[in-house]
Amino acid sequence: MTATYTFDVFSSLDGFGAASGNWTGYWGKQGPELLDHRFARFGEEQRMVFGATTFREFVQMLASSDEGPEVRDPWVTRMVNLPATVVSTTLEGPLDWPDATVANGDAIDVVARLKKESAVPLCSHGSLSMNRALMAAGLVDRVRVTLFPVITGENGLAPIFQGAADFDLDLIESRTLDGRIQELVYRPTLHA
Numbered sequence: 001m002t003a004t005y006t007f008d009v010f011s012s013l014d015g016f017g018a019a020s021g022n023w024t025g026y027w028g029k030q031g032p033e034l035l036d037h038r039f040a041r042f043g044e045e046q047r048m049v050f051g052a053t054t055f056r057e058f059v060q061m062l063a064s065s066d067e068g069p070e071v072r073d074p075w076v077t078r079m080v081n082l083p084a085t086v087v088s089t090t091l092e093g094p095l096d097w098p099d100a101t102v103a104n105g106d107a108i109d110v111v112a113r114l115k116k117e118s119a120v121p122l123c124s125h126g127s128l129s130m131n132r133a134l135m136a137a138g139l140v141d142r143v144r145v146t147l148f149p150v151i152t153g154e155n156g157l158a159p160i161f162q163g164a165a166d167f168d169l170d171l172i173e174s175r176t177l178d179g180r181i182q183e184l185v186y187r188p189t190l191h192a
Contacts, residue, residue, distance in 0.1 A: 002116055003120065004142065005114075005124070005140055006142040008126075016160065017157070020155045023152060027152070032178070037175075037177055042075050043078055047123070048122075049084070049123070055088070055091070085110070089104055089105070115139065132161065135164065135165065140188055142186065143187075145182075145183070147182040165190060167190060
């Protein structure tokens with residue numbers, strides 16, 4: 001039996017993972033239901049998987065003293081304290097992360113091995129280019145998109161699925177949080 005791999009991502013309605021300008025983290029739309037839900041989700045036993053770029057960004061963000069309060073939301077602290085694998089050909093340990101190890105090599109090979117060996121589910125928050133490649137290789141079991149009610153057409157950064165293959169998505173779970181945020185969980189299948 002192989003471990004389930006979930007690609008977890010935050011998105012604006014127009015498909016961006018972040019924004020510049022005067023947008024804040026969560027696009028300023030987070031509420032208590034979202035924060036409680038994320039806290040519970042990251043309280044479950046799992047292993048995080050990050051690409052090197054996203055990992056570096058998380059470490060830098062967490063170390064920065066001028067970031068907004070969402071950087072230290074309790075769910076983020078829980079995520080940081082989960083065991084993690086960082087897929088990289090450039091990073092070397094030890095890492096500035098409580099329980100992270102570096103797996104050198106190609107993400108497809110590393111994640112295929114992790115799926116076979118892991119006794120717990122795997123989850124990757126962000127790591128867009130890595131997860132697009134993993135989806136194309138058929139290694140992503142679930143795509144969990146938390147959709148925030150904003151359009152960031154002028155200031156959108158990090159287009160989530162730009163350059164991705166074509167996929168059919170089967171909706172397997174959905175919920176509304178704080179009356180305005182949608183969490184949608186899909187099973188992706190390469191479109192034939």
